[in-house]
Amino acid sequence: MQESSFKYPDTDAFNYVITELLHRNIFPKDIAAIVYDLQHEYVPEFTVDDFEKEVLDVLHKRELLNSAMVAINLDNLAQQNLLSEPLLRIVKADAGVFGVDETLATGIAQLYGSIGVTNYGYVDKTKPGIIGELDTTPDTVNTFIDDLIGAIVAAVAGKVAHKTA
Amino acid sequence: MQESSFKYPDTDAFNYVITELLHRNIFPKDIAAIVYDLQHEYVPEFTVDDFEKEVLDVLHKRELLNSAMVAINLDNLAQQNLLSEPLLRIVKADAGVFGVDETLATGIAQLYGSIGVTNYGYVDKTKPGIIGELDTTPDTVNTFIDDLIGAIVAAVAGKVAHKTA
Amino acid sequence: MQESSFKYPDTDAFNYVITELLHRNIFPKDIAAIVYDLQHEYVPEFTVDDFEKEVLDVLHKRELLNSAMVAINLDNLAQQNLLSEPLLRIVKADAGVFGVDETLATGIAQLYGSIGVTNYGYVDKTKPGIIGELDTTPDTVNTFIDDLIGAIVAAVAGKVAHKTA
């Protein structure tokens, strides 16, 4: 239902997401470094600092913030065993046939067009930088968060490609 | 990460979803009745019973079950105030600019092609039958579940259209 | 292949699309009128003129222009019998199980998030205003163009919803 009276809490949403990422030692610069490696050949004039500004910019987009909050909540709730079975064990196993993590991430990437989608698919398979570290951290549920980082990378790649072409 | 050793719990997932729907007085026949109203003009040979069989069939599809389990968990956790702020109040308000409910539902609908997607969009706006009842139930969080039902309707519409053309 | 040396012809693309729409007697104001009918209850402060400005704005977005040029070319080529069989007769029949027209349109709508996607699905089924007229024009192939108009409507609806919430 579209509630026209609801005032979206933009600042609270941004603060929640950035704080949760920092708690996991994920900094915007880490995300920017992945985009740099992916896109440097196409936009040689962009530095890691430039990409970091773009990371912060896409992190203010509401559709991205919404999916990010859901992703972070689901990982935290799985960590606390607050999801119902059998979802709990599927999320904890980060099962290859689960796919809701990728669905949320693709939804974000699609906001930035097809360059977003293909870059997301690529980083989901190659898991560069901080994404790969998250994917292999023991005893911590990062099923949704690694895909979220991949989606942010893809969003920035898509955004910058259109800006510069 | 694709874990080739993980055995997906198909039966547990189906049982969880169907039981949670029954707890909300949502029966496969109610979903079938919406599909019948939508698609009867295109497939006059299909009865509500035929569509009910198709509803049960799509409810065995893993990608649908995964999104359904996430949708149901999120509504239940919001009901119990177990989501973090500001996500909790956004989900409780069923804010029009939230959109993660529609992203999950579109992900399901897309498994059944473009007929799935357009039918989902249509029922999301018109809220026929049980979907409209869920959307207006007071004191109960049905933010994700109404879109889930819409996605199941769309899935069956898309599946049957290809079967019969 | 990403060709960083290619300079995208933004102006030519916009001029091509707007001219082809005018040749079919489709004016930005007609598209704005459909958005007004759909979204007036949520954004009562927006006039048809305001929506017309937004229509012109989304018509400058590259991903939209690219899909629009493909859609228009395919309808024109079908009209001139320049598509190969059996694609030619499928496009001419505007077959319900074709779906590529809806895939292109959904790709556009997704750039504007889930509000875009659901609004596209809705107008694809209800065919308001100029969309319904295109869909029933005899002896003219409008298989892709009616979905393109639906996608533009959806894009503006999604864009304005986020702007105002």
Add this chain to the structure above:
Amino acid sequence: MQESSFKYPDTDAFNYVITELLHRNIFPKDIAAIVYDLQHEYVPEFTVDDFEKEVLDVLHKRELLNSAMVAINLDNLAQQNLLSEPLLRIVKADAGVFGVDETLATGIAQLYGSIGVTNYGYVDKTKPGIIGELDTTPDTVNTFIDDLIGAIVAAVAGKVAHKTA
């Protein structure tokens, strides 16, 4: 418009697509070989021959055939200079910001769930086997066809992952 009276030409569509691929020296086994390299670690029991059977199976799916026919027609029409400007030069340049080729391919991949989408994104960036050869063939427009092959690879990867998990 959904035309319930239209009989979809399944056989003609399959024959058209397979013949056009053969004309470009693309054989189902070449596509199967790419899937084998991508998925062998997850499904060691599948041989290239097994994947070839799956390639032929997905090539009978209508939504895939529809997008495939559009993709092939667009490349052929570009080759014959029958697309309008500026679309013609954008397609011939295979411009990175075009994206309609990827939109069609993603539409196919999404029929096979999120594993389909991520695998498509990956092969779109890495261009293994026949895909890379197509992407660099001089004097031949393969803008849409290389993405089509990537989408078929992704479809089979997604299909087999669910079959075996």
